[in-house]
Amino acid sequence: MVVRLRDVAAAAGVSDATVSLALAGNPRISAATAQRVIAVANELGYRPNSAARALRTESTRSLGLIVSDVANPFFGELAGAIERQAAREGYSVILCNSDEDADRQDDYLLNMLAGSQVDGVLLVPTSSTTPGLRAVASSGAKVVLLDRPITVSGNGTAANSLRALPSVSSDPGRALAEAAELLTTLGHERIGVVSPPLDTPLGRVRRKQIRDALVAAGVRSRDIFVEEGDFRLNSGYRATTKLLEQRRPTAIIAADGPMGVGALKALRAHGLRVPHDMSLICFDDAPWFDLFDPPLTTIAQPIEELAKSAVATILALLRDETGKQLPAAHPECRFIRRSSCGVPAE
Template sequence: MVVRLRDVAAAAGVSDATVSLALAGNPRISTATSARVIAAANQLGYRPNSAARALRTESTKSLGLIVSDVANPFFAELAGTIERQAAHEGYSLILCNSDEDVARQDDYLLNLLAGSQVDGVLLVPTASTTPGLRALAASGAKIVLLDRPITVSGTGAVAESLRTVPIVSSDPRQALADAAELLARLGHRRVGVVAPPLATPLGRDRRGQIRDALVSAGFRSRDIVVEEGDFRQESGYRAAEALLASGNPTVIIAADGPMGVGALKALRAHGIRVPHDMSVICFDDAPWFDLFDPPLSAIAQPIEELARAAIAAVLAQREGNPVLAAHPPCTFISRSSCGVPAG
């Protein structure tokens, strides 16, 4: 049986993060707690990982990438592009899929990536600050956040370290302004939004960006109805049904690809034609969006630029050079899914 870090944590009666720090010899952990953790690890036969030391002192010419859902076409394409960019720089890539699961994400952070002694971690976070992310930051690991920001609370060295972690994410504001201008010109007045989870920084940011673009184009706030999804296709279906029941919109904007596909399925189930009865715009221009009937208008994220910026950021950390956040702009691609509203 494979003994995992969480098994040691349970046996010692401490958190996963405490085990990681104790086994790395972090002075923040008391002598008594460290002794208890080491005793539990020895009893269970757990092999302490050396991630913290490796990330600071050695180069394995490998990087770790944790995406939140490898089945999401955006992340699948982004992962492939990052792998090619890493190979161009002479690095191999270890790809992990957290499947929007916090525990699974932290398991990768504290075990798989740490045990593989990667030179840096590129992370699409499933939530705000987690124990695994705090432990990795405390270890001095090289971390870059992709696509999603995190909220850091509290004070202290670890919190300050997390606040300085660079983030590479796209800037959709101009693309949304272009989309909102088109919708206003076509005569739309009521908009339904399928937003990411509003408990996350990304969900709040994306909702605010969409609302700001629409209001600037002349839409009234009261005519913008938001329903929350969870990045999954099924949630897009449910959100679209809720919008149809409550907001009576003439256009739906879905804040990611799978939720957009779910919304389209809901419209089809209700006999609503696109764009004759409902216009649709979706984030993350999947390669097959132009094969839909009608082709789907999209806020396209700059995948090549994101991949280059992410690799550059983690390697700059590795070399001790200044690291800046990067926010390349999105592009609005207008296709046939937007039309004049019925009536």
């Protein structure tokens, strides 16, 4: 049986974060608590040498990569690009899939760092902040946030540590402006948006980015209708069905690839043809999107540039080269126009 960090926490009667900090030798944890945690970890057989090695020891030449959904084609492509880029630098990559589960994310994050399995971690966060993320940020572990932002409140030491985490993500501004201009030029005035979960920082940011681009192109704010999904195909189907039944837009923008495919399925289930009856644009550009009928118009994220920047940023942290000139932390997306957009139906 594999003993996990949460098993040690339960047996010691403390939080996961406290176990991580105690095994890392963090001075924020009292000596008595640290001794109890280490004793329980040794008794259960949970990496008994991890406290001695702490978070920073001799290099493992390995990086951790925690993605939120490995089934999402975007993250599959990004993981491959990061692995290739890391290999060029002499590093291997340990890939973990949190499956949009914050507890699973923290398990991977704390186990990899407290157990000294990797030198640093590239993390696609599942939510704003979690106990594990706060713990590793406070401990000074080498972590780079990837693709998704986090929201940090307060001004204490922990909040400042979270704000100090480097972040690498794409900039969709120009591509969204081109998409909005295309829709308004074609004559669309009522636009539906399938957004990420609005209780996440990415959901709120993406909704604002899309709304701002559409308003700047001349769409009235009251004619932009938002239904949230959860990054998965089925949620795109449900959100699009709501838009069709309640709002009747003439075009839809889906905020990621799987939700875009779900939107396309919903349109077909309602007997609507793309682009004759409804125009469709989605974020991300899976390799087969140009094989759909019709080929999907997309806002493509710069995967190779993201991978290059992410690996360069984590290695700069490891080598204490944060003042060194690095690749752009926010490379621009590209707008790829295909055949899924047309003039509104009469």
